[in-house]
Amino acid sequence: MQVSPARYSRSIDWLTVLLYVVLVGIGWICIYASSYSPDAPANPLSNLSFDKLMAFNWFKQLLWIATAIVLVVVLLVIDYKAYDTLAYAMYAGMIVLLLLTMFVARPIAGSRSWLELGPVRLQPAEFAKFTTALAASRFMASINLRYQNWRDQLVLAGITLLPPLLIVASNESGQALVFGALLLAYFREGMSPLILLLLAAGGVILLLALLVPKVWLIAAFTVMLLAVLGVNRRILRHHLPLAIGVWLAVAGMVVGVDFFYKKVLQPHQRQRIEILINPSADPLGKGWNVTQSKIAIGSGGFIGKGFLQGTQTKFDFVPEQSTDFIFCTVGEEFGWMGSFVVIALYLTLLWRIIYVAERQKSVFGRTYGYCVACVLFFHITVNMGMTIGLAPVVGIPLPFFSYGGSSLWSFTILLFSLLALDAYRKQDLLR
Numbered sequence: 001m002q003v004s005p006a007r008y009s010r011s012i013d014w015l016t017v018l019l020y021v022v023l024v025g026i027g028w029i030c031i032y033a034s035s036y037s038p039d040a041p042a043n044p045l046s047n048l049s050f051d052k053l054m055a056f057n058w059f060k061q062l063l064w065i066a067t068a069i070v071l072v073v074v075l076l077v078i079d080y081k082a083y084d085t086l087a088y089a090m091y092a093g094m095i096v097l098l099l100l101t102m103f104v105a106r107p108i109a110g111s112r113s114w115l116e117l118g119p120v121r122l123q124p125a126e127f128a129k130f131t132t133a134l135a136a137s138r139f140m141a142s143i144n145l146r147y148q149n150w151r152d153q154l155v156l157a158g159i160t161l162l163p164p165l166l167i168v169a170s171n172e173s174g175q176a177l178v179f180g181a182l183l184l185a186y187f188r189e190g191m192s193p194l195i196l197l198l199l200a201a202g203g204v205i206l207l208l209a210l211l212v213p214k215v216w217l218i219a220a221f222t223v224m225l226l227a228v229l230g231v232n233r234r235i236l237r238h239h240l241p242l243a244i245g246v247w248l249a250v251a252g253m254v255v256g257v258d259f260f261y262k263k264v265l266q267p268h269q270r271q272r273i274e275i276l277i278n279p280s281a282d283p284l285g286k287g288w289n290v291t292q293s294k295i296a297i298g299s300g301g302f303i304g305k306g307f308l309q310g311t312q313t314k315f316d317f318v319p320e321q322s323t324d325f326i327f328c329t330v331g332e333e334f335g336w337m338g339s340f341v342v343i344a345l346y347l348t349l350l351w352r353i354i355y356v357a358e359r360q361k362s363v364f365g366r367t368y369g370y371c372v373a374c375v376l377f378f379h380i381t382v383n384m385g386m387t388i389g390l391a392p393v394v395g396i397p398l399p400f401f402s403y404g405g406s407s408l409w410s411f412t413i414l415l416f417s418l419l420a421l422d423a424y425r426k427q428d429l430l431r
Contacts, residue, residue: 011423012076013356019349020400020415024065024408026342027401029307030329032058034322034403036308057322057403064405068412075416080424083417084138084364091135091159097124098166105170113172125175126410128163130417133371135159136182140189141364156186173269174394181378185370189363205250209257211277217254222247272392289325292318293387297331297339304335322403324395327387346380346399353415356422365421372414 035057053059097115101124105112114121136159143152160183164176180199187196208217225247261270271286296312299305310332312318318328331339350373357369376399383398385391397407 013352013419013422016349016352016356016415016419019345019352020412023342023345023349023400024068026345027326027398028058028061028065030326030333030401031061031322031403033308033310033333034313034326034329036314060405061403061408064408067405068408071409071412072416075413076420076423078420080420083134083368083421084141087131087134087138091131094124094128094131095162095166098128098163098170102166102170111171113167113170113175120405123175123406125163125167125170125172126406127413128167128175129178129375130410130413132160132163132179133182133185133368133375133414134417136186137364137367137371140186140367141362171266174396177382177394178375178378178396181374182371184374184377185367188370189367202253205253206257206260209254210261210273214254214257218251221250272394276389276392289319289393290386290389293325293328294389296328297388300332300335300338302336304331304333304338307333309333323397324383324393324402325387326398326402327384331387342401343384346376350377350380353418356418360422365418368421369418372418375414376411 101115102112105114106116108114113125114123136156139156139159160179164179167173167176183191183196183199187193205217225243261273265273275287275290292312296310296318299312300310305311308314310329312332313321313329318325321328327339327342330342334341353369353373353376357366357373360366360369379396379399382391382394383396383402386393397404399411400408
């Protein structure tokens with residue numbers, strides 16, 4: 001059954017499209033402000049050639065936005081069945097591309113994660129989130145996750161973990177962390193909450209092992225475990241080997257955290273953790289980015305200093321301000337009110353994506369929708385968190401805001417692929 005263009009147009013979730021346009025527009029304004037110089041000509045478009053304009057991030061972002069608009073049209077006119085049918089093929093192609101990137105990419109800041117195609121640089125890791133979400137959704141649509149066997153669990157884990165492992169091998173840890181957010185989408189389809197609890201508990205234990213003396217931590221956990229066994233004798237009678245195994249696992253994590261921290265993590269990764277724990281330890285060195293970021297956001301006050309009036313922004317005190325630290329511009333020039341509006345827009349977008357996901361009639365569409373929401377949620381919370389010192393600086397962009405074609409394209413593909421699936425959702429009822 002074919003859908004007429006007029007009917008298809010009415011099926012598109014235009015509220016989500018409007019949120020996308022508003023966020024991209026505000027993002028471009030912030031990129032312009034972050035690269036603004038008081039000495040720049042008043043009307044650069046009339047005084048500079050195309051080659052000179054290409055030196056400005058705001059101009060290059062305009063070109064990326066223009067190409068993203070073309071990409072939106074392509075995504076919406078593609079037959080929605082292609083996303084399901086070609087999910088595994090696109091995933092396999094991305095794996096090959098990630099492997100290729102490891103060997104042919106030129107090292108940039110110690111990372112082999114960018115492919116250079118003439119004047120354009122693309123980061124395959126950004127697009128791997130899309131193909132992984134598609135492949136995982138396709139696989140989950142073929143099984144009943146609530147009653148799946150260990151083989152299915154291992155296959156799903158392999159689909160999810162292979163891309164981030166290749167990304168880590170290219171020395172790009174920040175992008176690899178994003179794939180962990182997909183677990184939240186799997187939880188919606190019936191994955192045991194025990195897995196999430198175990199992962200969260202493991203993270204807390206590792207963090208405590210860095211802050212608390214190890215002997216005290218092991219002693220405290222031993223006392224807690226003995227108290228549980230003393231209260232519930234059934235556990236003592238029937239699950240003593242399991243209790244001993246849990247104790248050994250926790251003790252091994254606590255004791256082994258030093259080896260992991262000193263031998264596995266690279267120096268810059270250890271610095272990020274140290275700055276997160278104690279940002280004032282080296283404010284003029286390792287903590288410079290976070291310190292200046294917090295100064296910029298805090299100096300904005302309630303209503304901000306005004307567009308193009310941010311001193312931290314104009315005089316380049318915050319490194320990478322048009323990319324990883326773009327939220328500083330919002331806080332300094334538009335203040336608490338501007339930050340509130342931006343966060344409200346993001347929350348509305350996430351709510352709308354979840355709403356769209358819930359009204360899908362197929363497991364594939366619903367799972368993919370939740371994957372999109374979880375990836376965006378991770379990017380938003382971690383990026384904003386690292387600008388105010390609540391998350392480690394891991395180098396991931398703020399969706400639709402940060403400068404860069406790869407990030408804008410990847411988030412556009414994630415979002416509008418979902419909208420394309422949603423526009424055709426009524427056909428699923430007729431099949």
